[in-house]
Amino acid sequence: MQRRFVSIWFRQLLADWQLIRRPELAEVPFVFAAPDHGRMIITSVSTLAAEFGVETGMRAADAKAISPGLEVLDDKPARPRNLLRGLGEWCVRYAPIVAIDEFGMDGLLLDVSGCTHLWGGEQEYLKEVVTRLKSKGYTVRVAIADTPGAAWAVSHFGKVTPIIPVGGHVEAIRSLVPDALRLESTVLANLHKLGFYQIKSFIGMPRSVLRRRFGEDFLLRLAQALGTEDEVLVPLQVPLPFQERLPCLEPINTRTGIEIAITRMLESLCKRMQTEGKGLRTGVLTGYRIDGKVVQIAIGTSGPSHSVSHLLKLFQLKIDQIRPALGIELFVLDAPKVDDLEVPQEEMWTSKPGLDDQSVIRLLDRVAGKVGAEVIHRYLPAKRYWPERAVIRAGSITEKPASEWRVEKPRPTELLKQPDPIEVMALIPDHPPRFFIYKGVRHQVVKADGPERIEREWWLDQGEHRDYYQVEDDLGGRYWLFRSGHYGGDQKYQWFIHGFFA
Amino acid sequence: MDNAKKEILFKLQQDILLWQGFKPQAAGKAELVGLGDIEQSFPGGVFPKSAIHEFITVLPEDAAASDGFIAGLLAILMKGGAVCVWVSTSRRLFPASLSTFNVEPERIIFIDVKTEKDALWITEEALKCEGLAAVVAELNNLSLIESRRLQLAVEESGVTGFILRKDASKTASTVATARWKISPLPTDTENGMPGIGFPRWQVDLLKVRNGNPGTFVLEWAGECFEQVKEAAVETVWSEQEGRQIG
Numbered sequence: 001m002q003r004r005f006v007s008i009w010f011r012q013l014l015a016d017w018q019l020i021r022r023p024e025l026a027e028v029p030f031v032f033a034a035p036d037h038g039r040m041i042i043t044s045v046s047t048l049a050a051e052f053g054v055e056t057g058m059r060a061a062d063a064k065a066i067s068p069g070l071e072v073l074d075d076k077p078a079r080p081r082n083l084l085r086g087l088g089e090w091c092v093r094y095a096p097i098v099a100i101d102e103f104g105m106d107g108l109l110l111d112v113s114g115c116t117h118l119w120g121g122e123q124e125y126l127k128e129v130v131t132r133l134k135s136k137g138y139t140v141r142v143a144i145a146d147t148p149g150a151a152w153a154v155s156h157f158g159k160v161t162p163i164i165p166v167g168g169h170v171e172a173i174r175s176l177v178p179d180a181l182r183l184e185s186t187v188l189a190n191l192h193k194l195g196f197y198q199i200k201s202f203i204g205m206p207r208s209v210l211r212r213r214f215g216e217d218f219l220l221r222l223a224q225a226l227g228t229e230d231e232v233l234v235p236l237q238v239p240l241p242f243q244e245r246l247p248c249l250e251p252i253n254t255r256t257g258i259e260i261a262i263t264r265m266l267e268s269l270c271k272r273m274q275t276e277g278k279g280l281r282t283g284v285l286t287g288y289r290i291d292g293k294v295v296q297i298a299i300g301t302s303g304p305s306h307s308v309s310h311l312l313k314l315f316q317l318k319i320d321q322i323r324p325a326l327g328i329e330l331f332v333l334d335a336p337k338v339d340d341l342e343v344p345q346e347e348m349w350t351s352k353p354g355l356d357d358q359s360v361i362r363l364l365d366r367v368a369g370k371v372g373a374e375v376i377h378r379y380l381p382a383k384r385y386w387p388e389r390a391v392i393r394a395g396s397i398t399e400k401p402a403s404e405w406r407v408e409k410p411r412p413t414e415l416l417k418q419p420d421p422i423e424v425m426a427l428i429p430d431h432p433p434r435f436f437i438y439k440g441v442r443h444q445v446v447k448a449d450g451p452e453r454i455e456r457e458w459w460l461d462q463g464e465h466r467d468y469y470q471v472e473d474d475l476g477g478r479y480w481l482f483r484s485g486h487y488g489g490d491q492k493y494q495w496f497i498h499g500f501f502a
Numbered sequence: 503m504d505n506a507k508k509e510i511l512f513k514l515q516q517d518i519l520l521w522q523g524f525k526p527q528a529a530g531k532a533e534l535v536g537l538g539d540i541e542q543s544f545p546g547g548v549f550p551k552s553a554i555h556e557f558i559t560v561l562p563e564d565a566a567a568s569d570g571f572i573a574g575l576l577a578i579l580m581k582g583g584a585v586c587v588w589v590s591t592s593r594r595l596f597p598a599s600l601s602t603f604n605v606e607p608e609r610i611i612f613i614d615v616k617t618e619k620d621a622l623w624i625t626e627e628a629l630k631c632e633g634l635a636a637v638v639a640e641l642n643n644l645s646l647i648e649s650r651r652l653q654l655a656v657e658e659s660g661v662t663g664f665i666l667r668k669d670a671s672k673t674a675s676t677v678a679t680a681r682w683k684i685s686p687l688p689t690d691t692e693n694g695m696p697g698i699g700f701p702r703w704q705v706d707l708l709k710v711r712n713g714n715p716g717t718f719v720l721e722w723a724g725e726c727f728e729q730v731k732e733a734a735v736e737t738v739w740s741e742q743e744g745r746q747i748g
Contacts, residue, residue: 354583359633366627367613371620377612379597390598401608405601413569415596449697472698476686477563500562502570502701
């Protein structure tokens, strides 16, 4: 694909920003200044102040002398970067890769390859960018070209047209001044001294000559502008390999509209994942609202999936959380986590049911999406006798038990979370009780089995052992009782009920 | 003439069953679930698998007995590696005990939610899921409309639904295919040996749609259900509960 780049130059980034914040400054010349070697040096100038001849690099005191009523504002070194980051994140609606112009620290570079047709062509695209930024209060110059370097050069110094046609970037920068190549000031001074006022005057010179005179960095900048060397943009938001974008002609603010948008993006995303043998594990839907806010919902699956209907169902559970306000103009669907997914051969007859059955996994995904994954439990046997620790939670849905389930000792079907204390009458020590009182009801014990002594796991906790009895009362109810501690006159012991047998 | 009438009657009965959600079983396909005579109470003499079975469990003893009875049925329903979902808001079931009833506890997915509303939603979704063998839901109250929704879900998917209800007052208002009450009975050991024998229950089939309700005595004989014939049991009336307990 032909690569195209847009450079957006904020001519007065700080001044524009200040005017948006404090509109009353529109009538007042003002500058930004930062301390440097004990003096206040001007770093940014407003339009009004520039009319008085105030320039960047001047001392604030001198500027005040030539321009009465000049307001000097404090500049912070990190401010331009923060502003650009904010603007860049807003610009993600125009292109997936947006980078800060590190050289001038007053512009953005966009990789718009394959984006402009969505706005109806490059001219409409640039018009949209400029008018939208202008309505926000920023005056910008933009240019589009085959290389970031050429786009930067034309946006800053171009005089003819901001749209450099494909392959025309070399011709376009030939007549520009050397400053357009993003060079160090010492190199620029050298070039001027030697009489190179236009790029075309040195563009044809042998590289070895240029390298000796102006250094390696100069050659790199030249090559980047010409496109012989690739320039890597550092994106503000790293676009993920599985991402779908859907700009909307009209802002969308209805549930049906959002559902249609999600379906469309899922269809193309799932198609791509299917061909690459991947399945989605987590998905994030981001909606860029027209008021500049961003809304997000996320889903997760317990196994990789590239089924449109299933993923749509998961998103549908969360659509209520989206606040579209006046409307969403761009949807971005990311799949931050994907896993390999073997496409199983379609089975003609119903497949063997089990834990890895697709419909079961989908059910669990929906439950996890609505209520939360923490409500789903599976248990595996633990090699322990202490009843509360006899089962452990399975880590995943397909984890197999490491040991056999024990059946030799009777265990109640219903186990109380906390053993309840009961009152008991037993005739002989270490015999099962004759009767017990639980919740005010007296149960006459007719039959009993036991005791089964279970020692405490002393390496985990302290306390008495338990002697368990399985008893049956005259009505047929079967209970699991235990005595905590030894039977003895001086020792303390207590009876508990711990469960009900079937 | 007589034969023709019989045929018409049979046809009409089949139609009614079909309208009420019973799918006709193909000949020879009907599997027995090992409940013995109880299965004869159901229409066609077949335990309805794609249906809602409701269990009334007021006392914790009844709940434990119902758990055991359901576990015995699950052992058959989950044959071949199928999975079961157990939905509850206050679960006391001890997974390790299920292996006594030949159920592999790791094939049961427990979903423990906080609210009844979530439990109902999950139950309905699970009943629609064809990959499951059965769904057990512990629900305290179930309205007519909610139960109808569940019934429609199982008719579509063929999943067996077991609803454990703690509240017995509004029993008449659901559309369950069968309503059960399982209560424990005193066990019997061989030759009067001391100790406790196989779990024994009184199975009250309170309501069967198009079937015959009845009362049975059943035992889990280690591997399968075994019906205890009335003759072997002497009638014992409990003073406390005012019912026959053995």
